[in-house]
Amino acid sequence: MSDVKLAGLPGRGVLRIDGEDRVAFLQGLVSNDVSRVGADRAIYAALLTPQGKFLHDFFIAAIGDSLLIDCEGDRRDDLFRRLRMYRLRSKVELTDVTEELTVHAAFGEGAAGLAGENPSAGQAMPNGEGVSFVDPRLAGAGLRYILPAGTAPETGDLPVSAATADDYDRWRLSLGLPDGSRDMVVEKAILLESGFEALNGVDFDKGCYMGQKLTARTKYRGLVKKRLMPVRITGDLPEPGTAIMAGDRDVGEIRSGRGDLAMALVRLDALEAGELTADGLKVTPAAS
Numbered sequence: 466m467s468d469v470k471l472a473g474l475p476g477r478g479v480l481r482i483d484g485e486d487r488v489a490f491l492q493g494l495v496s497n498d499v500s501r502v503g504a505d506r507a508i509y510a511a512l513l514t515p516q517g518k519f520l521h522d523f524f525i526a527a528i529g530d531s532l533l534i535d536c537e538g539d540r541r542d543d544l545f546r547r548l549r550m551y552r553l554r555s556k557v558e559l560t561d562v563t564e565e566l567t568v569h570a571a572f573g574e575g576a577a578g579l580a581g582e583n584p585s586a587g588q589a590m591p592n593g594e595g596v597s598f599v600d601p602r603l604a605g606a607g608l609r610y611i612l613p614a615g616t617a618p619e620t621g622d623l624p625v626s627a628a629t630a631d632d633y634d635r636w637r638l639s640l641g642l643p644d645g646s647r648d649m650v651v652e653k654a655i656l657l658e659s660g661f662e663a664l665n666g667v668d669f670d671k672g673c674y675m676g677q678k679l680t681a682r683t684k685y686r687g688l689v690k691k692r693l694m695p696v697r698i699t700g701d702l703p704e705p706g707t708a709i710m711a712g713d714r715d716v717g718e719i720r721s722g723r724g725d726l727a728m729a730l731v732r733l734d735a736l737e738a739g740e741l742t743a744d745g746l747k748v749t750p751a752a753s
Contacts, residue, residue, distance in 0.1 A: 468574040469607075470628035470636075471618060477568035478541030479611060480534040480548070484557035487532050491525070494551060494675050496656060498668040502527050507589045507598035507609075509666040511656060512547065517679025519654035520547065522645050522666070526589055526596050526611060533596070533611050535568050537645040551675075566595070569610040569618050571625060572636045576607030579623055586665055593619050602664040606640055631723070638726040641695035641751070647705070647721035648693060648728045657683045658730065659693045689733070691717065696729045698722070700746040709748055711738040719743050726751065 482491065491499040497510035507526040514520055521544045523536040536544050541563060549559055577584045580599050587601035595612035610618045634644070642664070643649055649659050657680065661667045667680060683689060702722045709717035709729060716735035720728040729748065735741065741748040 469576045469625045470573045471571050471625045472628040472633045474568045474630050476538045478536050478538035478563040479566040481560045481562045482532040486555040487557050490555040490557045496667045498671040505589050507587050509601040513676025517676035518652050519649045528596050566611050567614050570633050572607035577604050579608050635723050656680050657689050658691045691730050691732050693730050695751040696727050697749045697751045698725050703744045707743045709741050709743045711735045
């Protein structure tokens with residue numbers, strides 16, 4: 466049986482941006498280089514506050530002359546509102562197409578092979594009437610698909626087995642991939658503490674965008690003191706927000722999790738400080 470699994474992700478939303486200024490409009494707002502997005506390339510990016518704190522993360526892909534934003538479904542109204550607020554005189558049209566387009570993921574060992582030999586992170590290609598792309602954060606994470614509602618991904622000759630969104634959640638946790646506001650606290654999280662540089666989510670050469678100054682200062686002044694990382698819990702998973710302790714010192718907190726795996730924001734100097742615990746349970750950094 467194939468190790469590659471395919472799951473619908475009903476928790477995702479899709480926004481569409483049309484108009485001649487669509488690239489320039491997003492380029493001045495988000496953390497990655499939108500000019501790279503096209504029929505053969507998708508990116509991972511974030512929208513920040515003017516002070517450089519996290520608001521939203523998302524994937525940006527293209528179909529024809531439209532840009533598609535694959536985002537958190539239950540927060541898409543907030544993202545839509547913020548984008549519309551910054552539209553000003555830009556020649557763009559914003560549309561929520563979540564009811565028309567759905568998101569799927571192919572994952573598991575070898576899933577990136579659905580994109581051909583030696584696939585690269587962000588590599589995109591048409592898939593039926595939609596688009597598929599290798600996860601821009603990590604090629605080994607597999608493929609994402611944005612397709613018309615009611616249609617299934619075309620997977621060629623590679624056999625795949627059906628899976629659930631929960632299965633995909635366990636997979637991304639095992640790889641240490643964040644899941645939006647479940648792992649990054651809105652108006653508080655800092656991109657580089659959340660691993661955005663390693664996950665190809667920020668471009669330091671693209672020029673100005675909202676919140677760019679803090680992101681650049683964090684990198685060039687070596688200000689990263691914490692890191693979002695996968696951890697294993699010995700025992701029942703603590704609630705998100707539970708403090709991680711090194712002795713009597715608060716050194717981080719648990720974020721999203723499933724089973725014995727979780728994402729956690731941990732002070733880097735605590736990793737050599739001895740045993741870490743959360744609610745009295747042992748917390749061990751997991752290899753991602």
